[in-house]
Amino acid sequence: MMVHWHLLLTAWSVLCITVRGDSCSDACRTCAGPEHNQCLQCENGWILHDNTCVDIDECGTELGQCSPTTYCFNTEGSYECHGCDQACVGCMGRGPARCKKCSPGYRLTGAKCLDKDECSEIVLACPGLDEICVNVGGSFRCHCAEGYIRRDNVCLRKQLPSVDEKGLFDDIQDDEVEVLQQMFFGVVLCALATLAAKGDMVYTSIFMGAVAAMAGYWLSDRGDRMLNSFLKGR
Structure with a gap:
């Protein structure tokens, strides 16, 4: 009777180790221990060989199912489908050197499809x-x-935007015109004053007339401004 109980305890301990997947290696679904060579059953994408789970290369078998515009790339326990190079019409791997056929606009040069x-x-x-x-x-x-x-x-x-030709004084402002006029009259007065200083009566008369005209203009302009200010003030 004691022998039967010992066998039952041994079987139970083995069953517990087998069912406890958290103690198995990553690829093992069930195992007899934590080592990778103690597997009893493998996860999907793996195959058991000598109590060790070996990755299945789906790309080398009919398990890898990728569209004609992609190629199969094996991963641990599974596979991925990656897109072909734009130079390829169908491919066996990455890059223009793994094309099955060249795309329009490309030609086979050596072992590659080049533009x-x-x-x-x-x-x-x-x-x-x-x-x-x-x-x-x-x-x-x-x-x-x-x-x-x-x-x-x-x-x-x-069509370049048309630009009207402008004269030399088209963009000049009113206050700038007034300054230029004053400068012009100032130059004229200086010239007349120089000639008048030599005693020439004709130039002296012209000089005095010009001074009187400038004074009258200044007084009239100043009077207009004062009158406008007074009217605005009202």
């Missing part, structure tokens, strides 16, 4: 005389030359 330079290979790739060909991956674009703009699929010269 064709349509701008240098096609005569008059851009038909317009004012267009510039710009090569891009797998194709090309036609841009308008500098100083031109595309309108209705035609490159037209940009």
Whole structure:
């Protein structure tokens, strides 16, 4: 009877170790111990070999199911589908060297699908005389030359904004005109005063008349300003 109880306790302890998945290695679903070679059953994506869980390479079997525009990339316990290079139509791996076929605008050069330079290979790739060909991956674009703009699929010269020609004194302000007038009369008066100082009666008369005119203008202008100020004050 004691022997039967000992066997039952041993079986129970083994069962407990087997069921306790937290004590197993990562790939083991059930195990006889924490070591990686003590597995009894593996997780999905793994296969048991000599009590060790070995990763299944789904990409090397029919388990890896990826679309024609992607390729299979194996991971631990599973796989991923990665997109092909833009130069490829179908691929077996990453990059332009793993293409099954080259995309339009690309050609097989050596072991890689490389972009064709349509701008240098096609005569008059851009038909317009004012267009510039710009090569891009797998194709090309036609841009308008500098100083031109595309309108209705035609490159037209940009219209520069018209600027009316202005005279020398078109932008001058009223107060600036008054200053220039005063400077002009000042120069004239100085010249007349110089000639009058030599005793010439004609220039002396002109000088005195100019002074009187300037004084009258100054007084009349000052009187107008005082009158306007007085009227505004009322």
